[in-house]
Every structure is written in C-alpha cells, then in structure tokens.
Amino acid sequence: MVEKQSRWANVYLVVMFLILYSPIFYLIFCSFNAGQYMQNFSGFSLVHYGELFSDNRMLQIVLNTFVIALLSSLLATIIGTFGALGIFSVRKSFIKNILLSLNNILLVSPDVIIGASFLIFFTLLGLSLGFGSVLMSHIAFSIPIVVLMVLPKLNEMNSSLIDAAQDLGANSWQVLTRVILPYLTPGIAAGFFMAFTYSLDDFAVTFFVTGNGFSTLAVEIYSRARQGVSLEINALSAIMFIISLLLVAGYFFINQHNSARKNKKGRGRG
Amino acid sequence: MKNRLFYFIPYSLWLILFVGAPIILMLGESFLSVSHHFTFANYQDFLGSGTYLRMMFNSVWYAFLITLITLIVSFPTALFLSNLKYKQFWLLLIILPTWINLLLKTYAFIGLLSKDGSINHFIELLGFAPQQLLFTDASFILVAAYIEIPFMILPIFNSINEIDRSLINASYDLGATKWQTFRRVILPLSADGIRAGIQAVFIPSLSLFMITRLIGGNRVITLGTAIEEHFLVTQNWGLGSTIGVVLIIAMIITMALTRERKKRGRK
Structure with a gap:
C-alpha cells in the first residue's frame, strides 16, 4: 500500500530532480550553440561536433579511455572472481572477515591517497608512468567491487550442486567451469560492469599515475577546463551522457535478469 | 578444496x-x-606551523558543511521517494548523474557560475548587479554538495525502504501524529542509512581536489589539494605523504564514528 503523499512532497521531488539534471542538460544544450562560449546561445549548430570528430588528439584519448576501461575491467573481473572463490573457500570466519576488510580498503580510501601511494609504489619499482601504470592502477581499484558483486552469488549457491557434480565424477576443473562459473555469471557480469564504470569515471588516480605522454578523457577535460571553456568538451559530454545512459540501461537489464531468475527459483521452491 | x-x-x-x-x-x-633521510621534520612541519593545522581544520569544516547541506537536502528526498509508486525507477534516475564523469559536471558549473554565465544573466534579469560567483567558498561548497547528493540519498533511501510499513501504521493507530511518527519511528530506524551516507560524503569531501582547483580557484585548500600540490607541483613527497597519513587517520576516525551500531534493546 502506498499512502498518498502531500502535493508539497512531490513539488520538492520535482525541484530536486531539476537541480540534479539541469547542469547536465545545460551542458548538452550548449554543445549545440553556434557561438564559442557557453553563454549567449546564438543559434543551433553542430559545428562543435564537427570539431570534436576532426580533433585527432581527442579521438585518440577517447580510444585510450575505452581501451583502459575494457582491459582493466576484464582483468579485474578475472582476478576478482578468483579472489571471491578464494575468500568463499576460507572456513574460519575470523580470517574471512580480515580478508573482507582488506578487500574493502581501496573502496573506502580517498582517490588522492590511492593515486599518491600508487605513484610512490611505481616510482620505487622504476616503472615508467603511462599506459602500463594507469592500466595497473585501474585493475587494482576495480578488483574489490568485483569481489563484492560475486561473493553474494557464491554465498547463495547451494553447496549440494558441487557435491552432486563431484559424485557424478566431475574433476575440480569441471566443477569450476561447468557448475560454479555458470551459476556466478550474473554476479560476474555485474562486477565487470561496475569495474568498467569505475574505470571510465576515474580522474584522481589516473591524474597521479599518468605520465606526460598518456592521457584519459577525465584528465584531458581537467587540463582543458583549466585553460577555459571550449564547446568541444560540451559536445563530448553530450556523447558521454548518451554512453552513460546506455550503460545504465545495460546494468538495469542485468539486474532485472538476475531478479527474474531469483523469482523463478522462488516460485519453483514454493 | x-x-x-x-x-x-x-x-x-x-x-x-x-x-x-x-x-x-x-x-x-x-x-x-x-x-631521502629519515626525519620527523615533516610531522614537525605539519603540527608546528599554523598554516597546515589551519588548512586541516578548514578542510574538516568545509567537509562538515558539505555533509550537513547534503544531509538536509537528501533526507526528505529519500523519504518522499520511498512513498512513490515506481520508486526503484525514480531511484535509478537519482543515481544516473553519478555515472556521468565528475569532471563534466564540474565543468558545467564553470559555465553556469562564471562572470557572464547563465546564473548571472538571471540575476541581472531580476535587476541586480552581476556577482562574482565562481572562485568563492560558497560555490565550492555548492558544487561539492551537488556532486555528493546521490551518494547520500542512496543509503538513506535503502534504510527507509526497509522499514516495515506496519510499524508506521501501528504508530498512527496508537494515536501518534505525523511528526511523532517521524521522530520516534522513521528517524531512529533510518539512523544506519544516515550514518552510511555521512561516511560516503564526508571522506571524499576531505579529499576533493579538482573541484577546489576548478571552482574554488585555489582559494579553498583541502587536504586533498595539499596532497596533490606536494606530490605533483612542489615534488615534496615526504610532506605530501605526511598529509596523506593525516587524511587516512581522519578517514579511520570518521569510519569509527559512523559505523553501524549494534542493535540495542533486544532483551
């Protein structure tokens, strides 16, 4: 039962949504401005999109960003899934809790701390800063979220599934690839997804560990914004908004899929 | 295995x-x-000079203000949202802006707040002189709060959403007014969400450095800005790490203060 809400409550919500979305839509609206600034809308034009697509440096950076996001989330998903399997296999709850709190350190640490401490680490190892260091950092800060997404699926898995597979003569590799991993797929997909968005969203860590030659979108926007407004960034943000919308839709779809399966299971039992 | x-x-x-x-x-x-010699000088510098201590207190104060504003704005939002019909959908719309790169949102405010930006145009329309909005303390707090709002709404919404509806109905049946129900039932039961929200907002607010640079115009210096400055500009990693250690300690204190309390009153 949903109780009826006073009109003021709804007005409040409407204002809240307006506040949350108006800067974003303002940014997108300005990208169609024929003029050179965000102010004084002087007519509809796609000129800044043209600029964007003929700006090779910018396109290279967009490509960098997506390559880093894809590679880092893929590797983080693999390591994180194995980590979750490892944590799950620990029987002593004391050790399990220690592992879980260690896992969560990077999730709660401020970006600046992660960035600065990684910078010290890479310098000590003598690694040159650039693609490699950015990729490693992104893998590192994405692993814990993958673990957190996979672990609940493991916990709700019925252990007799594994017993049955073993009784039927499956070796441990078959148990893993034929029983456990397929069962975990929705959790792994959600983890991959979160890792991907973490990587796309990151600014501070990348800013610390990237060298001169390599740049991602967020870092590039930062350095351009410090020099002043350029509507090319607005055009880019409009495109990024669409991509975010697609990602959210994708994530929503995965979630729906998960809960649909859960419901089906519930009905089967009931 | x-x-x-x-x-x-x-x-x-x-x-x-x-x-x-x-x-x-x-x-x-x-x-x-x-x-690269062992020394306590960094800590002496930090604790001895008034500059760094003042910066730290400033940073904590700003983070406190940002958290307070976000909490005041977010609590009613979460409460009203939980009464809506398609609440999961509306919640998704609240979370959606967090998927948009932080830099882009900050960048939008440069256009909105600048000297001849849209907000100043609006102020002029109302018949006032345009104001210096960008590069002020207030603009920094405003933009930081804007960015943190969804992270506050989400945990509070979740805790309110978990409250058993029959508790609220029981409270009304027993003659409590709306305000009493809110104070005695909803607020205590959503305390864990509020704590989680404060944690999620306060710690990043201590360390935001790009907003201070782009919106605060180097007027506001937070712990995060100081770390960035020492690592990437002045190359004094020792002092930067010292401030980093202070930030980690501040983070641990915040987490200790806001961790989930054990349920009381189960006799």
Missing part, C-alpha cells in the same frame, strides 16, 4: 602489491626528507 591456493595467487598478489605495499610505502615516505 585443492585449488584454493591457485585461486588465491593472483588475488593475494594484488592484496600485497596494491593494498599493503602502497600504504606502507606512503607511511615510510612520510618519514623521509627531500634528500
């Missing part, structure tokens, strides 16, 4: 190399002088 060790190899490598080592290195670095 035999392959337990195999599972653990990549993961524990990660734990050692990227969780353990960097933090220990940062702690070690904070005891090094610029010429």
Whole structure:
C-alpha cells in the first residue's frame, strides 16, 4: 500500500530532480550553440561536433579511455572472481572477515591517497608512468567491487550442486567451469560492469599515475577546463551522457535478469 | 578444496602489491626528507606551523558543511521517494548523474557560475548587479554538495525502504501524529542509512581536489589539494605523504564514528 503523499512532497521531488539534471542538460544544450562560449546561445549548430570528430588528439584519448576501461575491467573481473572463490573457500570466519576488510580498503580510501601511494609504489619499482601504470592502477581499484558483486552469488549457491557434480565424477576443473562459473555469471557480469564504470569515471588516480605522454578523457577535460571553456568538451559530454545512459540501461537489464531468475527459483521452491 | 591456493595467487598478489605495499610505502615516505633521510621534520612541519593545522581544520569544516547541506537536502528526498509508486525507477534516475564523469559536471558549473554565465544573466534579469560567483567558498561548497547528493540519498533511501510499513501504521493507530511518527519511528530506524551516507560524503569531501582547483580557484585548500600540490607541483613527497597519513587517520576516525551500531534493546 502506498499512502498518498502531500502535493508539497512531490513539488520538492520535482525541484530536486531539476537541480540534479539541469547542469547536465545545460551542458548538452550548449554543445549545440553556434557561438564559442557557453553563454549567449546564438543559434543551433553542430559545428562543435564537427570539431570534436576532426580533433585527432581527442579521438585518440577517447580510444585510450575505452581501451583502459575494457582491459582493466576484464582483468579485474578475472582476478576478482578468483579472489571471491578464494575468500568463499576460507572456513574460519575470523580470517574471512580480515580478508573482507582488506578487500574493502581501496573502496573506502580517498582517490588522492590511492593515486599518491600508487605513484610512490611505481616510482620505487622504476616503472615508467603511462599506459602500463594507469592500466595497473585501474585493475587494482576495480578488483574489490568485483569481489563484492560475486561473493553474494557464491554465498547463495547451494553447496549440494558441487557435491552432486563431484559424485557424478566431475574433476575440480569441471566443477569450476561447468557448475560454479555458470551459476556466478550474473554476479560476474555485474562486477565487470561496475569495474568498467569505475574505470571510465576515474580522474584522481589516473591524474597521479599518468605520465606526460598518456592521457584519459577525465584528465584531458581537467587540463582543458583549466585553460577555459571550449564547446568541444560540451559536445563530448553530450556523447558521454548518451554512453552513460546506455550503460545504465545495460546494468538495469542485468539486474532485472538476475531478479527474474531469483523469482523463478522462488516460485519453483514454493 | 585443492585449488584454493591457485585461486588465491593472483588475488593475494594484488592484496600485497596494491593494498599493503602502497600504504606502507606512503607511511615510510612520510618519514623521509627531500634528500631521502629519515626525519620527523615533516610531522614537525605539519603540527608546528599554523598554516597546515589551519588548512586541516578548514578542510574538516568545509567537509562538515558539505555533509550537513547534503544531509538536509537528501533526507526528505529519500523519504518522499520511498512513498512513490515506481520508486526503484525514480531511484535509478537519482543515481544516473553519478555515472556521468565528475569532471563534466564540474565543468558545467564553470559555465553556469562564471562572470557572464547563465546564473548571472538571471540575476541581472531580476535587476541586480552581476556577482562574482565562481572562485568563492560558497560555490565550492555548492558544487561539492551537488556532486555528493546521490551518494547520500542512496543509503538513506535503502534504510527507509526497509522499514516495515506496519510499524508506521501501528504508530498512527496508537494515536501518534505525523511528526511523532517521524521522530520516534522513521528517524531512529533510518539512523544506519544516515550514518552510511555521512561516511560516503564526508571522506571524499576531505579529499576533493579538482573541484577546489576548478571552482574554488585555489582559494579553498583541502587536504586533498595539499596532497596533490606536494606530490605533483612542489615534488615534496615526504610532506605530501605526511598529509596523506593525516587524511587516512581522519578517514579511520570518521569510519569509527559512523559505523553501524549494534542493535540495542533486544532483551
């Protein structure tokens, strides 16, 4: 039962949504401005999109960003899934809790701390800063979220599934690839997804560990914004908004899929 | 399970190399002088000079204001949202802006707040003189609060959403007014969400550095800005690490204060 809400409550919500979305839509609206600034809308034009697509440096950076996001989330998903399997296999709850709190350190640490401490680490190892260091950092800060997404699926898995597979003569590799991993797929997909968005969203860590030659979108926007407004960034943000919308839709779809399966299971039992 | 060790190899490598080592290195670095000798000078500098202490208190004060504003705005939003019909959908719309790169949202405010920006145009329309909006303390707090709002709404919404409806109905049946129900039932039952929200907002607010640079115009210096400055501009990693250690301590204190309390009153 949903109780009826006073009109003021709804007005409040409407204002809240307006506040949350108006800067974003303002940014997108300005990208169609024929003029050179965000102010004084002087007519509809796609000129800044043209600029964007003929700006090779910018396109290279967009490509960098997506390559880093894809590679880092893929590797983080693999390591994180194995980590979750490892944590799950620990029987002593004391050790399990220690592992879980260690896992969560990077999730709660401020970006600046992660960035600065990684910078010290890479310098000590003598690694040159650039693609490699950015990729490693992104893998590192994405692993814990993958673990957190996979672990609940493991916990709700019925252990007799594994017993049955073993009784039927499956070796441990078959148990893993034929029983456990397929069962975990929705959790792994959600983890991959979160890792991907973490990587796309990151600014501070990348800013610390990237060298001169390599740049991602967020870092590039930062350095351009410090020099002043350029509507090319607005055009880019409009495109990024669409991509975010697609990602959210994708994530929503995965979630729906998960809960649909859960419901089906519930009905089967009931 | 035999392959337990195999599972653990990549993961524990990660734990050692990227969780353990960097933090220990940062702690070690904070005891090094610029010429790499062991020294307490960084801590003496930090605690001895008024500048750094003042910066720290400023940073905590700003983070407190940002958290307070976000909380005041977010609580009613979460409460009203939980009464809506398609609440999960509306919640998704609240979360959606967090998927848009932080830099882009900050960048939008440069256009909105600048000297001849849209907000100043609006002020002029109302018949007032245009104001200096960008590069002020207020604009920094406003933009930071804007960015943090969804992270406050989400945990509060979740805790309100978990409240058993019959508790609220019971409260009304027993003659409580709306306000009493809110104070005695809803507020205590959503306390864990509020704590989680404060934690999620306060810690990042201490360390935001790009907003201070782009919106605060170097007027506001937070712990995060100071760390960035020492690592990337003045190259004094020792002092930067010292401030980093202070930030980690501040983070641990915040988490200790806002951690989930044990349920009381179960006799």
